Amino acid sequence: MTKYATRLGLAALATGMLLTGCAATDTGTPGTSATTSAVAAAASATPAAATAAKISANNASESEIAAALRAAGVTSPERWAEEVVEYRPYETTDTALSRLRQKLAKYNPGEETMNKILAALKP
Structure with missing residues (x-):
């Protein structure tokens, strides 16, 4: 679980x-x-x-992404939503959002935060 x-x-x-x-x-x-x-x-x-509540990293608005991240328990969801939007578009075939993971890694979010962010999103 x-x-x-x-x-x-x-x-x-x-x-x-x-x-x-x-x-x-x-x-x-x-x-x-x-x-x-x-x-x-x-x-x-x-x-x-x-x-089931995953939200599109490509199509959702920044505020929708922030709300999804907040619901997933991500600290500073607005900041992370801004970063998600900044690095668009994401390949729809990259279901693991590897490119997003790579881009966010430079901010050292920590494994737990990274997993929460990626768990709330889909390409």
């Missing part, structure tokens, strides 16, 4: 726990349906679901 999917799953689980407290019955017994739903939602958060 990717770090993004793990975080998404943990967020869903925490939301479920919060909802459990809000769904208490008159007897003070926490409701279980909200918890069960939240746990099921967290369990179904797969890497495929996380990658």
Whole structure:
């Protein structure tokens, strides 16, 4: 499971726990349906679901790219979105975005940041 999917799953689980407290019955017994739903939602958060939200590095606006990077947990998403746009166009056959990786490497973003950026984008 990717770090993004793990975080998404943990967020869903925490939301479920919060909802459990809000769904208490008159007897003070926490409701279980909200918890069960939240746990099921967290369990179904797969890497495929996380990658489904990839945005085009070639066609998306800078603000759309920044929003996708922010959602992926990238620090300073506006700065990185500016760099992504600057080095356009990317070969549509380069699904790994090797050229973008090479261009961004000169800024020493760190492996985790680089992986988050590339995980949010497609050519």
